Amino acid sequence: MIHKFKNFLVLLSIVFCIQFVFNYNVHAYNNLNNSENANERIVSEDISKKDINNGNLVSRLNEDEEEDFCIFPIKSGVENNKSWKVHFNKPVRESSLYDNVKIIDKSNSEEIKIKLSLENDRILIVSPLENYDYGKIYCLTISKFVRSKDDTILNNSVKMDFQLDNIIKDIPTAEVTINQEDEFKFPSTVSALMSDGSNKDFKVTWDNCNVCTSFPGNYTFYGNVKNYKNKVVLNLKINPFVNVEKISNNKIVQSKEQTNLYNYLMNHNNRESVLKRAIQLHDGDPSNTCVYFASEALRRSGVNLPNSVCNTGKLNNETIKNYSLSYQLKSRGWCVSKDLSQLLPGDICFTTCDSGGRPTHVYTFMKWVKKDDYSYAYICDNQGYEYNNSYHKRNIKIATSSKDAFNYFMYKPC
Structure with missing residues (x-):
């Protein structure tokens, strides 16, 4: 059986909903960590009676488990400690969650350790006990054998791959010291600390590039790097000129x-x-x-x-x-x-x-x-x-x- 699925991408959250038999729904969310909007459901769609032919979501037979399952498009840009929020349209039986909700490391097909917690009897939070590894692809699996309290099971199992993008974790403040009247040029790139621990250079655009080095003092300048939410900061210290007592070279001593x-x-x-x-x-x-x-x-x-x-x-x-x-x-x-x-x-x-x-x-x-x-x-x-x-x-x-x-x-x- 093939269904049609529509993918929504809104800010940092995608929301997807599948209509199963017995009017038993699963809504899976990004649980945006440390966000006041983490629990907000943006949109859902009843797709129980729609056909899929675009290849975004398919239902097929898993020969090992003999389950039909729906595969969602891969989700990129996941944070390394991302928790997933799963909504059910009926109260879920807690005991049925264990062994039926998993996160698989696709590099070795092994389960990672997760924590399952119910926010209420319809909302499940799936959290990793250790951070995900950058560069790997993981699969969130929800078996159809999860049961509601009235003993209804899902029509399909659900699988969704997700991966961590190597994003900018931090751009350290640049500390620059020059002498009065030295020429100063703003850097065109800055070095960023990436989420995988590496360093990478990015183009920076400065808000204000006007600086006169004739005046000693401490100055702060701000810049922007694409896809980095914080301002890039550069602190410029201009040391005052100190009078010289003697000027000379190998032949001449200045008067x-x-x-x-x-x-x-x-x-x-x-x-x-x-x-x-x-x-x-x-x-x-x-x-x-x-x-x-x-x-x-x-x-x-x-x-x-x-x-x-x-x-x-x-x-x-x-x-x-x-x-x-x-x-x-x-x-x-x-x-x-x-x-x-x-x-x-x-x-x-x-x-x-x-x-x-x-x-x-x-x-x-x-x-x-x-x-x-x-x-x-x-x-x-x-x-x-x-x-x-x-x-x-x-x-x-x-x-x-x-x-x-x-x-x-x-x-x-x-």
């Missing part, structure tokens, strides 16, 4: 003034103050203020430059000496170098020259983006409006479509 310059420009508020003053010196015009910016920062670091300095200038044959930064520094004993391997934080860098023989831009070198790679560096200049920060990344050895390449730098020998 006191340039060490002061580096320390001063590592402070965001200082940079903003320098930029504001540079614009004032340029009669309120924020454009082309790179020399005003560099000169003002140098003045605040102990280099006595006139306020008139406003041009990058020429290293030789300069005719506008009071306006030329290159000339003013050279006249104070500063040296010129083109050796990028000797570039130190606090050095004043000049780009390639325009048709008039003067560099097109000037900036203060802060550090390399990548050690021993002279393509890009972190610098300080007046162009913070382009990067939302006067401390930013810039091309050095290479030229881009909008930025000229490095030409030389100047430093004061000790």
